[in-house]
Amino acid sequence: MDSAAATASALETDTRREAIRVEDLHKSFGNLEVLKGVDLTAQQGDVVAIIGGSGSGKSTMLRCINFLETPSSGKIVIGGEEVAMQGDGSPAKQKQIERIRTKLAMVFQQFNLWTHRTLIENVIEVPVHVLKVPKVQAIERARELLDRVGLGGKEDTYPAYLSGGQQQRAAIARALAVDPSAMLFDEPTSALDPELVGEVLTVIRDLAAEGRTMLLVTHEMKFAREVANYVVYLYQGRIEEQGPPAEVFGNPQSERLKQFLSSVA
Amino acid sequence: MTGLFELLGLGASAELLSLSGWGGNLLRGLANSLQIAFGAFGLGLVIGLFGAYGKLYGGKVTRDLLAIYTTVIRAVPELVLILILYYVGSDIINKISEGLGGGRVEINGVAAGIWVLGVVQGAYATEVLRGAIKAVPAGQIEAAKSYGMPAFMIMRRVTIPAMMSFAVPGLANLWLIATKDTALLAVVGFNELTLETRQAASSTRAYFTFFLAAGFLYLMVTLCSGAVFARIEKWARRGQPSLRGGTR
Numbered sequence A: 001m002d003s004a005a006a007t008a009s010a011l012e013t014d015t016r017r018e019a020i021r022v023e024d025l026h027k028s029f030g031n032l033e034v035l036k037g038v039d040l041t042a043q044q045g046d047v048v049a050i051i052g053g054s055g056s057g058k059s060t061m062l063r064c065i066n067f068l069e070t071p072s073s074g075k076i077v078i079g080g081e082e083v084a085m086q087g088d089g090s091p092a093k094q095k096q097i098e099r100i101r102t103k104l105a106m107v108f109q110q111f112n113l114w115t116h117r118t119l120i121e122n123v124i125e126v127p128v129h130v131l132k133v134p135k136v137q138a139i140e141r142a143r144e145l146l147d148r149v150g151l152g153g154k155e156d157t158y159p160a161y162l163s164g165g166q167q168q169r170a171a172i173a174r175a176l177a178v179d180p181s182a183m184l185f186d187e188p189t190s191a192l193d194p195e196l197v198g199e200v201l202t203v204i205r206d207l208a209a210e211g212r213t214m215l216l217v218t219h220e221m222k223f224a225r226e227v228a229n230y231v232v233y234l235y236q237g238r239i240e241e242q243g244p245p246a247e248v249f250g251n252p253q254s255e256r257l258k259q260f261l262s263s264v265a
Numbered sequence B: 001m002t003g004l005f006e007l008l009g010l011g012a013s014a015e016l017l018s019l020s021g022w023g024g025n026l027l028r029g030l031a032n033s034l035q036i037a038f039g040a041f042g043l044g045l046v047i048g049l050f051g052a053y054g055k056l057y058g059g060k061v062t063r064d065l066l067a068i069y070t071t072v073i074r075a076v077p078e079l080v081l082i083l084i085l086y087y088v089g090s091d092i093i094n095k096i097s098e099g100l101g102g103g104r105v106e107i108n109g110v111a112a113g114i115w116v117l118g119v120v121q122g123a124y125a126t127e128v129l130r131g132a133i134k135a136v137p138a139g140q141i142e143a144a145k146s147y148g149m150p151a152f153m154i155m156r157r158v159t160i161p162a163m164m165s166f167a168v169p170g171l172a173n174l175w176l177i178a179t180k181d182t183a184l185l186a187v188v189g190f191n192e193l194t195l196e197t198r199q200a201a202s203s204t205r206a207y208f209t210f211f212l213a214a215g216f217l218y219l220m221v222t223l224c225s226g227a228v229f230a231r232i233e234k235w236a237r238r239g240q241p242s243l244r245g246g247t248r
């Protein structure tokens, strides 16, 4: 049952290309082993929801994928390209990491917009300075993206003058501006007032619908069930259960998952 | 009216301070002081930026060396430092010059002043900038990293602009200290404002007039600097709502 679900997306490998593959990922902070061997594959167009209790290692896993954290061991393959690691898990080639990072756009819980730049400056920053897109072209694209996330007219506003929901939507526009092959969301709505959660989820839902590849760490179970085509439940640094949302949410097998789901319901 | 002028000696003072006379000397001294202050402040900023990054991200040796530098410079009185750095500096230059077969070198006063005060300023700037860099929210730097910015670009595009609002008040202080520390260079015989003033005063015996005039010039420098730094701070704080509330 479980394994059948696990291979569900793997079976389609021929028709869809693999976006992210993580093999036997371990990560320790000092003596504390936070990730104890995690495997995960996302094909292009997959929306993988990662759920689990606080401290289960969700953020750490996401951050290892783009090397914001240095894995202790394991293998990370992005778009078919394996990231060269040294023995200690640190990237062997900084240039490779920087290139791969531009393909994995991250959206943070705390938005992390650059506060000394207006929204449009935030959105064009990476395209212009890292990807070397001509500025005129980048600005045009940035306007479209800000429009798309409902921030048309706010181009010249600084982040601090916006609500959390608006800031997070701007952060999503910034992520889209690099034309990422996959997006990493780390609890994008957890820092928001309840009435602002909906507007951000709407944007993410649209992105899922247009076939964006996403890894989505979230505490919004209803939303995960709705947008994800695959759900991973992390428990103390291991994948305790995984599968399509209908299985994981509708028919959880492990006691821990059952308990977790009833605690967050 | 004229009587009052006479009583206060203002007529005589005005004559003493005329630009063709001692007044001109004072202004030349001021120009020298400002030139050194500018140079020293600039040199201090460069040293400070390297120092701050070295202290935050450098290896153990770098950090230890920088700790010695900032501790010693900040512990020893500036006057003593100036004497040490000035004589050590000119000694070294002369040794090198003699080693190369040249004669004694005439030390350029402005260059020496900039080097001496710049080294002092650098120690304080290191601490000001280190604090400012640490105050930048980690998330801003992390976001830059996660989008593939190389380290130097992160420094240029994110860390430095984001730390400016934290650094400017401290740097404004350093600038004012630089303008006033130039007065200490009088001890090594450099013709900055204070030395010019003392010469004018002792030649004419009009101590009160000249030191009052010099004080006035220092005050003007401070007031103008204050206005300039207020604008810089406003620019550095762009995007941050004012603490008093209200809009941009």
Ligand SMILES: Nc1ncnc2c1ncn2[C@@H]1O[C@H](COP(=O)(O)OP(=O)(O)OP(=O)(O)O)[C@@H](O)[C@H]1O
Binding pocket: A029, A032, A034, A052, A053, A054, A055, A056, A057, A058, A059, A060, A061
């Ligand atoms: N930089 C770090 N240094 C030391 N320990 C860390 C560090 N980052 C995370 N940890 C620890 O690793 C464990 C997993 O953290 P992580 O942030 O991945 O959890 P999470 O699943 O994202 O939790 P949450 O739902 O609260 O965000 C926690 O026990 C945390 O204290």
Ligand SMILES: [Mg+2]
Binding pocket: A058, A059, A060, A186, A187
């Ligand atoms: Mg987390």
